[in-house]
Amino acid sequence: MGKDSILIVHGGGPTAVINASLYGAVKEAKESGQLEHIYGARNGTGGLLREDLIELGTVPDEKLALLLKTPGSAIGTSRDQLEQEEYERMAGILEKYGIRYVLFNGGNGTMDTCGKLFRACRKTGTDVRIMGIPKTMDNDIAVTDHSPGFGSAARFIAQSTKELCADVRGLPIHVVVLEASGRNAGWITAAAALAEDGDGYGPDLIYLPERPFDEDRFIEDVERLLKKKTGIVVVASEGLKDKTGKPVVEPIFQVGRSTYFGDVSSHLANLVIRRLGYKARGEKPGLLGRASMSLVSRVDCREAELAGRLACRAALGGESGKMVAFRRISSSPYEMEPFLADIDEVMLHERTMPEEFINETGNGVTERFKEWCRPLLGGELDPMISFN
């Protein structure tokens, strides 16, 4: 009988470093010398169900290294919602291919899949070790201090905010609104506050989805600031809701299960124009915030690779039904300790910003948040200079 094989499956939206975790997992698997095949499921769980597997074990190292520079998911990912019977079918496919180790790289939904497959395999008596690799730009996975993918999204928004602040300072546009990802969790939006590190090019207002958004209060905030300076930068979550929980931007269309919302950035800019008559514009980098390779955080990339390696190592070592997680030892100097969390503790628990990280007036963050977030950006942002 031949050696066992391993399979890596991606789930949900990609991050700038999902492929770094893939790199770590494949490298670790290759280096173990224990495995016959190192498979990737093409386009997520659906690929596994279609038995559409990619052989990654034979890819030369110099090609694999390109994964560290590639956004999106290099083996494809999906948002498939699976039925109960499909988990049992999956168990059968794993058995058929001699796959004894499965690594799921994804967010809350994927960890749910991971847990369900774990149980299905127990039920069918399939001898498979299943491990989770955390992955989310939104940083909304429970139990872990933070997730791979977030640090790079945080660096993207902090650097972009800083650059917008420099732009607006040189040529005042009264109000520029930058829209940040994270419909329910404000972590990315909040990271914009790190823009002011160093030379003080920081955002003037930050609105998180954790707090109800009040348009009148927003207009007051803007008016007050415009009495003191000629141009201000606002960072707002794409998922702002009013006090009744209704999105501040109306859904514009519904296709199947998906609802399409208008852009918060242009909505807020329009509010300023209409109600105050000030020049305003909204910017929405959108998917670029998870795909920008030039703003990848070194720390994030390293931790993503590590998470991939550790998940593989743990599975080969006999662990199952767990997710690699990080525990913060210290923020300054940054020290982090990986551990294995029970998948049941993780599944579908969405983690939002705690109160201690949001300022009292709900239009900014606290110093504690900045201390927590700063090391994840992976180094200082480039210093700038201004004479005006």
Added chain:
Amino acid sequence: MGKDSILIVHGGGPTAVINASLYGAVKEAKESGQLEHIYGARNGTGGLLREDLIELGTVPDEKLALLLKTPGSAIGTSRDQLEQEEYERMAGILEKYGIRYVLFNGGNGTMDTCGKLFRACRKTGTDVRIMGIPKTMDNDIAVTDHSPGFGSAARFIAQSTKELCADVRGLPIHVVVLEASGRNAGWITAAAALAEDGDGYGPDLIYLPERPFDEDRFIEDVERLLKKKTGIVVVASEGLKDKTGKPVVEPIFQVGRSTYFGDVSSHLANLVIRRLGYKARGEKPGLLGRASMSLVSRVDCREAELAGRLACRAALGGESGKMVAFRRISSSPYEMEPFLADIDEVMLHERTMPEEFINETGNGVTERFKEWCRPLLGGELDPMISFN
């Protein structure tokens, strides 16, 4: 009597390298040893009229070097529209401060200002040498092969497009529309085509403002492509107009002289959703396209510095009423020759894309355009890898 002084004035919207030209001009002025003061006008021509001058000659070199990393305008810029009498008042102020050299760094509007001040000085008998430094992300200045600022905006849109293509390939969203700057000239939008260099992650459709935009044709283009692939990337100019010249997005508001348009990206995404029922989203990096320092083109940065140096050198050498321009000697290998163009030939002539650079069906660019544009990006984009 003391030595003469020099003044640098910024006009119009900043680019990623406007400060590189400032750096070049100040360094050249310092190195000449001929000047008493090296002034910057705070916030453009208005700063000059307010006699609000910044002393740059005493800034240490290591601080000046930060200009190469700083977006926006480090001395401020403006969109001031001047009256005729203000040019003569300006001439008087130059005389008062012993400013014998003035460098205007800007686009078409600024070159117009430059020319008018040149004539006003002739009229008042003020002995001032006035030189223009070309600057525009939109690349719409006449006479020169290209302008500093464009190469970096081109690199930004090409790299962003490539990253979006990788993202969409890994997790199909049927249609992603990326909005590019340039209301009348399609140069930046067109540069998205360079995304496909190397590993083929290119945009599927490109719509330029030089061609009338037909919504039905757009929908047909999208439908045809979606029969062949699961996710497509569309790059569209912010200034698309229909065949009557009317912007495809309605103006949403008017404040003073300014008209505010909605976003083309979300407009086109909504069209796809409503008319085809496909999942679609629009992204609009907006000002980030001129402020992103991590995607600055090395060639662009070097040429911006060079343009600043040459303008200063020409003025000190007795030239006046001219703008530094570039002549293309060869695209491969890239060879470029600077020359001085008469400011009268430049003023307010907006340069759009020539027919030979646009494909026949008006939804893409030609190979000739790509050959012309490629070297300006300043090096190849990072290679990526995909297994799906």
